[in-house]
Amino acid sequence: MNVEKVILPPAMLGMLGGGQLGRFFVIAAHEMGYKVTVLDPDQNSPAGKIADVHLCAVFDNVDALNTLASTCDAISTEFENVPATTLETLANTTIVRPSAASVAIAQHRVSEKNFLQNAGLPVAPFVVINITQDLPEDISDIYPAILKVARFGYDGKGQARVKSNLEAQQAFTQFKGEECVLEKMLKLDYEVSVVLARDVDGNIAAFPTAENSHLNGILDVTIVPARDVTTHNVFINQQAQTLAARLAETLNYVGVLGVEFFICNGELLVNEIAPRTHNSGHYTIDACVTNQFEQQVRVMTGLPLGDARLHSNVVMVNLLGDIWQNNIEPAWNLALSNPKLKMHLYRKHEARAGRKMGHFTVIGEHKDEILADAMKVRNQLGVDT
Ligand code: ADP
Ligand code: MG
Numbered sequence: 001m002n003v004e005k006v007i008l009p010p011a012m013l014g015m016l017g018g019g020q021l022g023r024f025f026v027i028a029a030h031e032m033g034y035k036v037t038v039l040d041p042d043q044n045s046p047a048g049k050i051a052d053v054h055l056c057a058v059f060d061n062v063d064a065l066n067t068l069a070s071t072c073d074a075i076s077t078e079f080e081n082v083p084a085t086t087l088e089t090l091a092n093t094t095i096v097r098p099s100a101a102s103v104a105i106a107q108h109r110v111s112e113k114n115f116l117q118n119a120g121l122p123v124a125p126f127v128v129i130n131i132t133q134d135l136p137e138d139i140s141d142i143y144p145a146i147l148k149v150a151r152f153g154y155d156g157k158g159q160a161r162v163k164s165n166l167e168a169q170q171a172f173t174q175f176k177g178e179e180c181v182l183e184k185m186l187k188l189d190y191e192v193s194v195v196l197a198r199d200v201d202g203n204i205a206a207f208p209t210a211e212n213s214h215l216n217g218i219l220d221v222t223i224v225p226a227r228d229v230t231t232h233n234v235f236i237n238q239q240a241q242t243l244a245a246r247l248a249e250t251l252n253y254v255g256v257l258g259v260e261f262f263i264c265n266g267e268l269l270v271n272e273i274a275p276r277t278h279n280s281g282h283y284t285i286d287a288c289v290t291n292q293f294e295q296q297v298r299v300m301t302g303l304p305l306g307d308a309r310l311h312s313n314v315v316m317v318n319l320l321g322d323i324w325q326n327n328i329e330p331a332w333n334l335a336l337s338n339p340k341l342k343m344h345l346y347r348k349h350e351a352r353a354g355r356k357m358g359h360f361t362v363i364g365e366h367k368d369e370i371l372a373d374a375m376k377v378r379n380q381l382g383v384d385t
Helices: 020-031 062-071 086-092 099-108 109-118 163-173 234-249 281-287 292-301 333-336 367-378
Strands: 011-015 035-039 053-055 074-077 124-130 145-149 159-162 179-184 190-198 204-206 210-215 218-224 255-264 267-274 312-318 341-345 356-364
Touching: 011 020, 011 062, 011 086, 011 292, 011 333, 020 035, 020 234, 020 292, 035 062, 053 062, 053 367, 062 086, 074 109, 074 292, 086 099, 099 109, 099 267, 109 267, 145 163, 159 163, 190 292, 204 234, 218 281, 218 367, 234 255, 234 267, 255 292, 281 292, 281 312, 281 341, 281 356, 312 367, 333 341, 356 367
Parallel strands: 011 035, 011 074, 035 053
Antiparallel strands: 124 179, 145 159, 145 179, 190 204, 190 210, 190 255, 210 218, 218 312, 255 267, 312 356, 341 356
16 A cells, blocks of 8 residues: 655646656646746756746756755656666655656667567567677668667657668768667558556556657657557557556556557557657647646656546647748647647747647547648648648
8 A cells, every 4th residue: 555645735846857748747737736846957948937946957967956856745757868867866865756767778779678578568670789790781681770879869860761781880880889779660550659657556547549650750640549450359559558558567667658659560569668758648638637747747746646538539730840931930820710729839949840849639529520620730830841
């Protein structure tokens, strides 16, 4: 039984990272009556701007960590690459969820893949690359492949598609000989993800399986419910839920977890895990009883998990900096005049190509209709043109 006491409002909660995930966390925590301190080195960080306290410092700044530990009753992260030592240090004096150990596994592609394989979870064929000689010869059936740096990759950054040993060597040199994994390029049927929360007692609340499509390695559109197909008489969406829960249990994970899957020849493979709220879970803000950020607050504070039920069909579209051509604001009036559309802009200081600036969802009863609506607005805003 959980004997720890519940942290109630108006306690101060700490968030490592001040991006959009942190910003939505601040909004959820504020709605529930909590205060938030955000640690982020960017003085213009979207979450820092609306937090009660913004500690503008790097993630291993000793003074900032001391302040966090002494003023916050519980701390979490929105930034996958926060040093594991930072989480360990904070955990000496305050509640930190997820644990440093879980984050350490997810932030390194080699330990992540080893963990997944040891847990009996299927992954794409891969080879660990430390030196050029580790790169397989041309005859290997791993090609065409994707070389991915083991650390600090996100949104398709730190990845190169390669067709031969020579191309792989060139990419490896470009990545400055950093440890990498070389992964077989799979022909994907489609991709799905599961975002779940697991509390300190081991209870799990999983959001419905989401179907994701990517553009240039960056999430573009999420559709929920995902299409569903059977393999071996089991529906893919249920299999994804089962695998995600198994994964969280094996990790003894406490917090919100995002699990990305590939579906390849009708089989589910785990692509990667994120020890935090996830872009593909943004639909929960508008379409679920509890959203992923409130769930993060609940796990941190020891409150029971909220109802993860979907109350509407939903389509989410990411808005990247590319649509701010020549620094001109996109035609928001078109999007905002749709009564089923919910706009979320992150107030980032500067629009850059490939940078996540916002997203919108369209919610409603009829899946085909909302998908058509969302795609229409997506085009009107100039995505993919
Ligand atoms: P990131 O950390 O940038 O999200 P991912 O490894 O998830 O990196 O890759 C981003 C996207 O690139 C995936 O969602 C998928 O669309 C595509 N991708 C990555 N690896 C493979 C692969 N082995 N085969 C086919 N597509 C892939
Ligand atoms: Mg990914």
